[in-house]
Amino acid sequence: TNINGALQTGAKLLNDYIAQNDIDARSVSLIIFLTDGRPTVGETQSSKILSNTKEAIRDKFCLFTIGIGNDVDHKLLERMALENCGMTRLFQEDEDAASHLKGFYDEIGTPLLSDIRVDYPEGDVEQVTQNFFPNYFNGSEIIIAGKLINRTSDKLHVEVTASNSKKYILLKTDVAIDLPSRNDIRGVPGLEDGKGDNNYIERAWSYLTIKELLNSRLKSDDIQEKDKLMEKAKSMALAYNFVTPFTVLKMKEAGLHSEPPQEEFISPSTDGIGEKVQSLQGHKAPPGIRRGQDKQRIKISKTSADGDPHFVIDFPSSKLSVCFNIDGEPGDILRLVSDHKESGVTVNGQLIGAPAPPNGHKKHRTYFSTITILSNKPERSYLEITPKRVILDDGERLVLSCGRSAVVRSRSLEVSISAFSNITVTIRDSISFVILIHHYKKPAPYQRNHLGFYISNSKGLSSDSHGLLGQFLSHEVKLLQESLNTSRQEAGQNQTEALKASPTNTLKVKGRLVPVVWKQRRIYNGQQEIECWFAKNNADKLIDGSYQDYLASHPFDTGTSFGTINSL
Template sequence: MDSRFLTPFTSMKLKKSTLQTRKLEDSHGMSAATGPETVMQSLQGSNLQPGSTLKKPYNPRIKVSRTSADGDPHFVVDFPLSKLTVCFNIDGQPGDILRLVSDHADSGVTVNGALIGAPAPPNGHKKQRTYFRTITILVNKPERSYLEVTPHRVILDGGDRLVLPCNQSMVVGSRGLEVSVSANANVTVTIQGTIAFVILIHLYKKPAPYQRDHLGFYISSSKGLSGNCHGLLGQFLNQDARLAEEPAGLSKNTTSPPFPKTDEKSEKVLKVKGHQVPVVWKQRKIYNGEEQIDCWFARNAAQLLDGEYKDYLAAHPFDSETTFGLGLSRGL
């Protein structure tokens, strides 16, 4: 079945999903999200109205970066030029809204994530868990629009409001904003063809007390984001990073390979954006546990980030103001 619905704002194509999505599991701990091996359906053949035409067809297969915020939430930042991957955790409070990407003044894009709480697992070191219950993407160029994603629905508003269920696969496009929903798996958002985000949907059929339906946020393409981009993830997108053997003052200008050999110490000092941060090598699973990566873990995220935790709190889901001004990002 192939059905089309048109509004003054959007053109939408609803079709039977060609993606393999995992069924909801009865057992605790398994979610319905699939990895982003294929995260976007083909937009070719969609009937777009004047003003909503695509400049060129999208590649239906998009490689997703490791740069992400997922789970409890766990943050991962990839530095491709340095061949380094860094990870850190943020222990927020339920109800907090975290600024993930802040580029309102330049590209016009802001991404906020709202946290929901859950009890910690028995015998765990944490008192509670937090997950992303809502991801809000604000776009103010060329025209203002926003996208609000929960595990169960997507709200798209660019003058006309459209509500999309997450349990159906469909593609929506207008004004340079493209949204692809893969049923119960992920939502891909492409902005002006140069910025792409993938939001994984984690659903539990029979959740344990410490589990909640939640979202994971992944950056697929950051080409269209400016050098002034900030936020918990955005501040690292245009940066380089290095590893040193010892803290400043003790080092002899030596640098370390991206990952330690078996006979090397797994503790280093990360030099990024003017910060020098102790890190330890570890492995972490991303993409709903489908890929295991090597990363350098910063136990103290406060040493890695600009400012303080409160500087990354948005007043509301549609808040695009930022504490950080131009030129804050510093070199090595």
């Protein structure tokens, strides 16, 4: 049996395949090594086989080992799996190997995530068990235990990071701590009647810790370190009444006494898929995560569509802002940004209706209930955003709650959720949109939970971009000189005040003359007040055509040019 040669060949084949192919996001690269013997051909020293295997794999994928029969080196297979983020299975000769292999494949046949890491604030927990898991498969589970340092707090901050070949995900939440019920034993056999140790959560922590100590001992080549790890495991096993290969089993009733084998390795060591040993201490957040970053105020452009909906266009070079309203109908889908042909980006917003406020001039109000974003380059990604959730579909569907902070990052797209506040969508690092979430705790009859859309960075959009907002991103406007001259005559030195008071101001936009009046508006959820020139009558003469030309037939319609709508 040439174990070393087989593993070297397998690792080379997989490394070459990964280097030459675009790996599907739903796949996980791994090696399954099956043997019924010991190393007898080629390299036969276990230590050399272990080092050669680790060098060949280089943490690029995991190694899963399966031994069949009694003539296998159990320790070698287990250690190879442990050192390469895999697990091992051992089958006896008289067992049904085919059914066992099928069951094993069922365990790892549906990979969901890779590199899962769960972090807690360093000063809140200690003695945390394994918190990094190379793979998470459908049907597997992740269990982490630790001790609370701050027992007066009513919540614990948790951050979970994970990825696959195309996405990076960061989830943040605060978990409520209910100390009186942490060891609720109702429905637990043997504990509910008070006959057993009811602190089973602490026992679970000790069980996981003992497993990690024994795994560390198996992987270590240092005799002194192995002895220390063994003593720690023995001490904890005796304190919590667990049996290990290094503790004595005493049966009081039968008076039996058995000595453990000297080098037998505890079988639960590789029950979990892809285990890695962690040090027994609180863990810091991974690089790149900043505590409290969700509370930072976002700095974005005034160019936006928010509220009823109220549109604002900022023209920095002209030092002017222009605003207008669109009185659409509930159910209308408005094209906000259409640049599908050039940058591959389309943004649409769907309206929801609400009754008009009392004594108002409108027959009803409308708000954005859904914002949809399509990015078609370099690969197609769909985003559907509502006040409750974000759906990302780029070949696989991911649903995120707007009530939990999270970051999802793929090759060309990043979605960052600040819980109950906003969603930032960044495309190829050159296009950024911010969607504000408006929630009402006690909404009036004319209020609805809705969204606001803001353009933060438009550098990646082309000069041919269109849509109710997109058509102005590469243009400028100016007040006509006639308006300026009139204001000077009327107000002398106080030109600005005269412009504000005049009912006959005119803007020149794309060669068109647009009558405007001066207004003040609040944006960013009312946090900032701006001054703008308001174009009446659904932005008549300000926008190309009329607002009906910006209606899409469904949320992911794309406009390649004005007046033309394509469907994907």
